[in-house]
Each structure stands twice: as structure tokens, then as C-alpha cells.
């Protein structure tokens with residue numbers, strides 16, 4: 237309108253009608269003023285701040301989450317010459333890998349063990365100068381089954397003869413069934429996927445395992461590895477977890493298994509050093525609230541800031557990815573999956589004593605129990621001579637129940653259980669440290685997400701599928717060792733590769 241009036245004024249001037257031209261010019265100025273007042277809106281204080289704080293849009297990739305998956309993706313992208321910003325909700329990096337201290341000894345409040353099969357993690361640690369030390373295994377382990385305490389010297393506890401026979405058969409059956417799953421981590425494509433995903437692990441146990449000892453052992457295993465009750469987990473989900481962890485023996489094993497070694501000084505040093513290697517580009521205390529995909533860019537909103545880049549890697553637990561707002565809604569199948577991948581429940585507890593008194597009695601400090609609340613325990617002492625430290629877990633339903641109590645009540649329960657296992661020597665610890673992962677708002681539980689029946693076969697195929705410019709990482713999306721530090725690294729590498737390929 238304004239342009240039309242201006243060109244008409246010029247035309248009238250050239251045509252020798254100056255009075256009409258002046259009239260047109262006045263009209264134009266009036267129009268400009270009206271437009272300015274009616275269309276211009278003052279930005280809200282929030283918009284002002286957002287505009288001021290908009291980061292450099294020349295970033296190539298934004299990564300949400302500075303756990304091992306997000307950090308690995310960032311390092312891979314940096315190595316490929318990409319500019320990366322990592323946004324982390326907490327005031328520290330590492331996520332489910334977290335430092336702690338008991339009586340002056342550094343400890344892992346989150347992930348800690350590594351097995352010889354976990355080569356990405358071992359290589360990563362080696363590159364960063366983080367060394368391993370074997371888990372202490374000298375001596376006998378303890379089993380507390382239905383109130384009865386016994387000791388054993390292998391990874392399989394001493395059970396009644398028939399239970400042991402059945403347990404052997406069960407292990408062989410699980411090994412065979414897990415081998416029938418695709419090695420590409422697409423369990424929904426398995427020939428028996430629908431059948432195995434139509435029941436819980438508990439209903440499967442009730443149908444196929446008959447002795448009490450073998451049943452209880454199977455249930456304890458599920459609780460120990462997934463921190464969830466067998467009635468909450470689909471049988472297909474459990475089998476896929478076994479497959480990713482190379483079978484039951486490897487998953488629960490110490491020598492030759494996933495608990496063979498620990499990291500000297502703590503596994504948490506790995507993400508810490510990865511962050512140092514990145515040399516900047518990590519924004520802490522920056523919970524991502526919303527993600528907008530517009531044309532060629534993704535814009536991410538944190539409290540008071542916006543970040544823009546062509547691609548985004550979401551490296552947070554599924555349940556938290558589902559809480560973020562998306563301007564272009566995720567495909568309904570994908571949303572449905574995020575809403576149906578709850579985390580397990582676990583409280584990790586360290587207890588320190590003047591000495592590792594159990595070692596002097598020929599025990600290695602390891603305990604498995606079906607009848608106690610503090611039901612999985614390991615030795616965490618540095619050596620034979622100094623302070624003794626035990627580390628263990630309260631998991632599944634027990635974790636939810638104990639989370640509702642205060643620390644004094646939990647401590648009392650833990651010490652009571654330790655006295656049941658190790659006798660009165662365990663009654664007087666010198667220090668106690670706990671980490672309740674069910675209460676962590678930026679994890680919402682641990683170690684890993686699981687799925688109930690029907691979820692994998694209905695929605696599972698969207699697990700790693702990019703949604704526009706959003707790519708997915710995090711241990712839950714791993715192809716091997718989901719739930720572990722190894723799986724987190726592997727998922728970060730895969731997501732980085734996807735983004736590099738998409739940018740070509």
C-alpha cells in the first residue's frame with residue numbers, strides 16, 4: 237500500500253501535478269506512522285533476554301545431556317570438525333556416572349564396573365589415563381535365600397539339587413532364545429517377538445520354572461540387572477537385555493563378566509576427562525525445556541536462553557526426552573514409546589568399616605539375597621590392610637518403599653541386613669553414604685529403562701529413528717550393552733555418525 241502511494245506521488249510529480257504529489261506524500265507518512273503504532277509490539281522481557289542470549293547460530297549440532305552418550309557424541313563431532321554445544325541440566329557432567337566420597341575414599345555413586353567385553357569403555361578410559369583394578373573375588377560369596385544363609389565359590393549360588401538342575405536348564409534356554417534375536421538390536425523383528433512380548437518375565441517364570449530356588453534366583457537376577465520387578469518387564473525386553481549383555485553368565489559374572497574390573501579413582505573420572513578434552517562448549521545448569529524445528533534449524537529453549545543449530549542429538553533418558561515440549565509434535569508412535577519406557581528403581585549404598593573384616597574370614601564380600609532389602613553387596617575396599625568398604629543396592633519395589641523413608645531408617649535397615657550376612661562385626665560402621673536414584677529429577681530412576689508387554693512390538697521400531705533434525709542417543713538406544721556405560725558410548729558414536737552423514 238505504502239509503496240503504491242509513493243510511486244503514485246512520483247508519477248504525479250513527473251506529470252506536473254505537484255499539489256497532488258505533496259498530498260500523496262503526506263498520506264504516505266501518515267500510513268507509516270499508523271503502521272508503526274499498530275504493528276509494532278514491544279518485546280516481552282523474556283523475549284529481550286532470549287534475543288540477547290541467542291548463541292551463535294553457526295553451531296553445527298546441539299547435544300542435550302552431558303552423560304557419557306552426549307559427551308561421546310560431542311567428542312566424535314568435534315573430531316569431525318563440527319561446532320558443538322552441549323546443554324546439561326545438572327551442575328556437573330556424567331549423568332548416571334557420579335562421584336562421591338566415603339571416609340575420605342573416592343567412590344562411584346553411579347556406574348562403576350567394566351567387563352573385558354566392553355572394549356569401547358576400556359579404550360576410552362585408557363585414552364584418558366583412567367586405569368582399572370580387578371573386583372576383589374578371593375574367598376566365598378554369600379546367598380541369603382528364604383532366611384537361610386549359605387556360602388558358594390562360583391557365580392552360581394548353592395541351591396537345592398533340583399533347583400540347581402533347573403537353573404542350568406534355564407540358563408541354556410535363555411541363551412538359545414536370546415540368540416534367536418536379531419543382532420541389530422531390533423527385537424521386534426524376532427520370529428517369536430509377539431509371543432515373548434505378550435507376557436511379563438514373572439508370568440513366563442511361573443509357566444516355565446518349577447522349583448522355588450530357580451524361580452527365586454531368576455527373579456533376583458531380573459531385579460539386580462534391571463532394578464525392576466519381573467512382573468513389570470516384558471519377557472522380550474528381558475531377553476534383549478540378556479542378548480545385549482552377551483548372556484546371563486557375562487551379565488552377572490565377576491571374573492570374565494561385567495563386574496570383573498573397576499576404575500581406579502572412580503568411573504566418574506571418564507566423563508570428567510571427556511569434558512576436559514572437549515575444552516568448552518558445555519553449558520551446565522541448562523535444563524532443556526522446548527525444542528522447535530523450523531525449516532533448516534532446530535532451536536532449543538532453556539531457562540532464559542535459546543540455542544540454534546541445524547541438528548540436535550537428544551542424549552537423555554527416554555522418560556525425560558518425553559517431558560520436553562516439541563513445536564512439531566513427535567510422531568505418535570515415538571511419543572508413545574517415550575511414555576512407556578520407565579526407569580528402574582535403585583538406591584546405591586556404601587558402608588565403611590575400620591577393616592575389611594570379612595576378608596579375614598575367607599569371604600569376598602559378595603552377597604545375593606531374595607529375602608533382604610539390601611539385597612546385592614560387593615567389596616569396595618582398596619586393599620587388605622586399610623579401611624573396609626562394602627557397596628550394595630536396594631532395588632525394584634524395595635527401592636520405591638525405602639525412598640519414602642528418611643536416611644536414618646534406611647541406614648538402620650542396611651546395617652540390620654549386613655549384620656544378618658556378616659555378623660556383629662558389621663554393626664558399627666565408621667561411615668555411610670547413599671545415593672537414591674529414584675529421587676534424582678534428571679534421571680528419574682536407574683540403571684536403565686525397561687518396557688512392559690506390548691511396548692517393544694508396538695512402538696520399538698522408533699527407538700533410534702531420527703525425528704526430522706532430532707537424532708537420539710543414550711544407553712537405552714544402544715545396540716550392545718544397553719544400560720551400561722559401554723552402551724552409552726556406543727549410542728553417542730552412532731548418533732554422531734548419523735548427524736555427520738545427514739550434513740553431507
Ligand SMILES: Cc1cc2nc3c(=O)[nH]c(=O)nc-3n(C[C@H](O)[C@H](O)[C@H](O)COP(=O)(O)OP(=O)(O)OC[C@H]3O[C@@H](n4cnc5c(N)ncnc54)[C@H](O)[C@@H]3O)c2cc1C
Nearest residue numbers: 301303304305325331332347348349524682710711719721
Ligand atoms: C547406581 C548405578 C549403578 C550402575 N552401575 C553400572 C556399572 O557398574 N557399569 C556400567 O557400565 N553401568 C552402570 N550403570 C549404568 C550407567 O551409569 C549408565 O548406563 C550410563 O551412565 C548412561 O549414560 P547416558 O549418557 O546414556 O545417560 P545419562 O548418564 O543419564 O546422561 C543423560 C544426561 O542428560 C541430562 N538431562 C536429562 N534431562 C535433561 C534436559 N531436559 N536438559 C538437559 N539435560 C538433561 C542428565 O542430567 C544427564 O547428565 C549404573 C547406573 C547407576 C545409576
